[in-house]
């Protein structure tokens with residue numbers, strides 16, 4: 001019987017890496033070690049799936065979304081499953097992530113010439129990305145960031161949208177804003193935080209709650 005490598009298992013623990021980085025006052029410092037450790041172990045981070053997120057696919061399918069050469073940005077793109085999907089729909093797609101390992105792996109996995117991956121930090125965006133994208137997709141990045149940088153992260157995400165462009169944000173939701181938060185991410189968003197995505201010059205078109213996520217503990 002194989003023995004579990006406890007040391008390797010510990011190194012892979014997202015909660016532990018997050019706790020250490022947050023204690024050091026570095027809200028994004030745990031992502032790169034997590035991707036690097038997972039890669040070294042032949043694994044992927046806990047949130048990764050090989051296909052696009054089903055809620056993104058539902059949203060796109062509902063409206064027969066076509067890129068037709070328009071530009072899209074995927075925030076916190078990880079290993080690129082959502083960006084590859086948008087490229088497949090015909091968007092000229094940039095996936096960016098703060099983790100260089102994630103970006104390297106996404107470039108290696110990519111099968112679309114119209115998808116590219118770059119290292120980028122929401123808190124230090126290249127000026128040329130601001131207002132450059134017809135579609136911006138944010139899934140689960142903001143909820144992985146602590147509350148004191150939430151507003152800044154959402155403002156940075158909205159700044160990517162081209163005039164007349166669109167933003168799709170998917171996150172876990174806190175239906176009870178007063179409920180105590182867990183020590184470790186993700187930290188579901190409040191309605192007030194969701195509303196920041198629609199602050200001018202953007203305008204909220206639709207907020208679509210998906211109820212009873214995780215045994216009814218959260219919505220999305």
Ligand SMILES: C[S@@+](CC[C@H](N)C(=O)[O-])C[C@H]1O[C@@H](n2cnc3c(N)ncnc32)[C@H](O)[C@@H]1O
Pocket residue numbers: 028031032047048049053075076077078096097098099102120121122123138139140141144
């Ligand atoms: C919980 S994961 C979600 C990944 C992907 N969006 C998904 O749905 O599977 C959050 C991602 O955001 C990235 N990230 C965190 N902070 C970031 C920042 N400041 N700028 C860019 N990417 C960031 C992380 O490296 C990670 O890939």
